[in-house]
Amino acid sequence: MKNIYKIFFIIKLIIFKDFVEEIKSKEIFISIISYSILVLVVVATTSNAKNSVEFFSTVFWISISFSIILGINKSMNKEFENKGIEYLITSPIDKEIIIFAKIFTNFIFINIASILIIIFNNIILNYDLYNPYFILLIFIINFGFSVIGTITFLLFSKVRGKEILSPLLFIPLVTPLLMGGAVLTVQIINKDIQNFSWYGLIIAYDLLFLIIGFFISNIIFQE
Amino acid sequence: MEKSYLSVNKISKEFNGIKIINNLSFEVEKGDLVKISGKNGSGKSTLLKILAQLYFYDQGEIKLNGTNLKASNSKTIISYCSSDFIFYKDLNVKSNILFYFGIIGESNNKKLYEDNKKFLGINLFENKYPNELSNGQKKKINIFRSLIPTYNLYLLDEPELGLDLESLNELDNKLQTLLKNKKTIIFSTHNNDSLSIYSKYKKEVLL
Numbered sequence: 001m002k003n004i005y006k007i008f009f010i011i012k013l014i015i016f017k018d019f020v021e022e023i024k025s026k027e028i029f030i031s032i033i034s035y036s037i038l039v040l041v042v043v044a045t046t047s048n049a050k051n052s053v054e055f056f057s058t059v060f061w062i063s064i065s066f067s068i069i070l071g072i073n074k075s076m077n078k079e080f081e082n083k084g085i086e087y088l089i090t091s092p093i094d095k096e097i098i099i100f101a102k103i104f105t106n107f108i109f110i111n112i113a114s115i116l117i118i119i120f121n122n123i124i125l126n127y128d129l130y131n132p133y134f135i136l137l138i139f140i141i142n143f144g145f146s147v148i149g150t151i152t153f154l155l156f157s158k159v160r161g162k163e164i165l166s167p168l169l170f171i172p173l174v175t176p177l178l179m180g181g182a183v184l185t186v187q188i189i190n191k192d193i194q195n196f197s198w199y200g201l202i203i204a205y206d207l208l209f210l211i212i213g214f215f216i217s218n219i220i221f222q223e
Numbered sequence: 224m225e226k227s228y229l230s231v232n233k234i235s236k237e238f239n240g241i242k243i244i245n246n247l248s249f250e251v252e253k254g255d256l257v258k259i260s261g262k263n264g265s266g267k268s269t270l271l272k273i274l275a276q277l278y279f280y281d282q283g284e285i286k287l288n289g290t291n292l293k294a295s296n297s298k299t300i301i302s303y304c305s306s307d308f309i310f311y312k313d314l315n316v317k318s319n320i321l322f323y324f325g326i327i328g329e330s331n332n333k334k335l336y337e338d339n340k341k342f343l344g345i346n347l348f349e350n351k352y353p354n355e356l357s358n359g360q361k362k363k364i365n366i367f368r369s370l371i372p373t374y375n376l377y378l379l380d381e382p383e384l385g386l387d388l389e390s391l392n393e394l395d396n397k398l399q400t401l402l403k404n405k406k407t408i409i410f411s412t413h414n415n416d417s418l419s420i421y422s423k424y425k426k427e428v429l430l
Contacts, residue, residue, distance in 0.1 A: 006328070013325045021313035024352075082353070084311045090275050091326045092298035 010093055014101035015108065021078060022109070032071035032113040037120050039063035044124045056127060057185040061178045064117065065145065068110050069167045072149035075106055080157060095217040099150065103213070106146035114138050127189055134188045137181060140199065144177045144206040151213045154220040176205055226289045228253040228407060229274075229376065234283030236269055243269050246283070249428050251409065253375075256402060256423055259411040261430030267411040268306060270430065271378045274409070275303035287376075299328070304369035306380040308361040310353045316364055317349040323368045335371060342397065343367055343390050359385045370397055377401065379410040383417040395420055 022028055043059050079085045079102070088098050118129050118138070152169045156162040180198040187193045227250035236244040243266040251257050259267045272278045274285070276298065285292040287300065310319045317336065324332035340346040343363040353361055362385045370377065383391055395418045398408060402420070415421050 010326060013322065017311070017314065017318075017322050020318060021311060024313040078311065078313070082312055083305070083307055083309045086277060086303075086305065086309050087311075087323050088326065089277055090298065090301075090303050091323070092296065092328060093326060 007097055010097055011101040011104060014088075014098070015105045018075065018078075018105040018109075025078075027078075028071045028074045028109050029113055031074050032067045032110060033116055035067035035070055036063045036113075036117045039067075040117075040121055040124060053127075053186050053189050054182075056125060057182045057189070060121065060185065061141075061181045064114065065171065065174055065178060066167075067117075068113075068142075068145045069149055069170045071110060071113065072106050072146065073153060073163055073166060075109060076102065076150065076153040076157070077163075089221060095221050096214050099154070099213050099217050099220070103146050103150045103210075106150055107143055110142050110146060111139065114142060129185075129189075131188055133193060134185065136199070137184050137188070137202075140202045140206060141177050141181050144202060144209065145174060147206055147209045147213060148173045151209060151216070151220075155216075157220070173209075177202055226286075227251060228255075228288060230284075230286040231274075232284045232286070234273065234280045234285060236266070236273060236278065236280050244273075244280070244430070247428075247430070248283075249426070251407060251426065253407055254402070254405040255407055255425045256420070257407075257409040257426045257428060258421070258424040259409060259428045259430065261411075263413075265430040267430055268380050270428075271303065271380050271409070271411060272305075275301060275378050277303070300375045301378060302369045302371070302374035302376070303378045304365055304380060304382050306382075306384060307365075308353070308358070309365055310361065312353050315350050315352050316345065316356070319353075319364060320345070320368050324371070327373075329371075329373065335373075339367070339371065342370075343393055359387060359390070362386060363390065366394065370394075370401070372401065372404070372406075374406070376407045377409070379408065381412050381414075382410065383412065383414060391417060394418065 039059065040063060043056075043063075047055070079088070089095075121127060122129060149166075149170055152173065153162065153166045155169070156165045159165060180202045183195055184193065184198050187195065229251040231247060231249050233246045233248050234244060235242060235246055247270070259270060261267050269278060273280050274292070276292065287295050287297050311322070314322065321332050321336055324335055329335050340349065343366060345363060345367050348356060348360055351360075353364070362382075366382050369379075382394060386394065398418065398420045401408060402423075410421070412421060
């Protein structure tokens, strides 16, 4: 029991630290929101996205995924800049806890950014996405993004060019999430959800990568 | 036969096919002051990072209190002071230190900070951010957080670098106090005269 309390305390401390850093720098929110909104504005002004639910749905998830990997990379880079990560590695914390804390921090950041993107999307493209099924979809896909984004960054953390290599691995790995997101978004907008099984598949995919992250945590932090 | 406090047995470490440490063995008793000597690139920092578990070694064995270093709860016992600057750039000095005290499990991290904040004059720039600090002040953050008295084994990688005379005296006194309290200190340096305590080493590990 004492251990569980300690684990939660450490995770809370790392999340709090990341929030204090973000309040000062605002780098993560700016990189996620600006890129995503820019894509939506370009799409809104140059295409017939307003008339094609399928097209909108695909563009929405692609813009979200690209902007989120930028945000996750910024968030993870902060740990490695000036070797702050050594605070964590030399302290008596299990490496799994470090990974989980970073996943949860990224999850919270990208959810907040996603909510702002949805509000903006509602204003310029006029698609009503204030639907509990869509909010659930955003949460479970964002969780997958944060798990896969955190792991792919850490895998390349010691490699030169990690900012390029990490998205190169991230995008193919999140493709099943994007497929599920695009299919369900169309059905949610049309108020006719036929493929509830996608929710289960997305959650299973998230959990699979969470377990992978747990098992490879020692390899990830090896020099 | 009594077991050594820290026992390093035939460890090796290579980077990109180049052996930095080759079959190194030595033993340290509790309360010892141990000096690690060697030329630039001889592996002093690498050895300290291995002991701090920042690097894994390729061969050999390290035991702390008779238990394998990886298996023992060594991170609650070992403190590591890197020769690099280590901080989060978007946290001020006080927040950087409080965060570190928090994750090492100090339940009353604020009290620990308040009790020690005059050491190295940390309180004079506690609200500044790292990009507003000189190199010497950045180094002080590292020394301050790693020299709290809760540990038993201190690994110091050229801690004197970049410090002014007054701070060197404070650091010297701090290390003397730790030794008096039977703490074990392993240090590396190129500047033997910078701290008076450096001349009192009991053992030297030559790399």
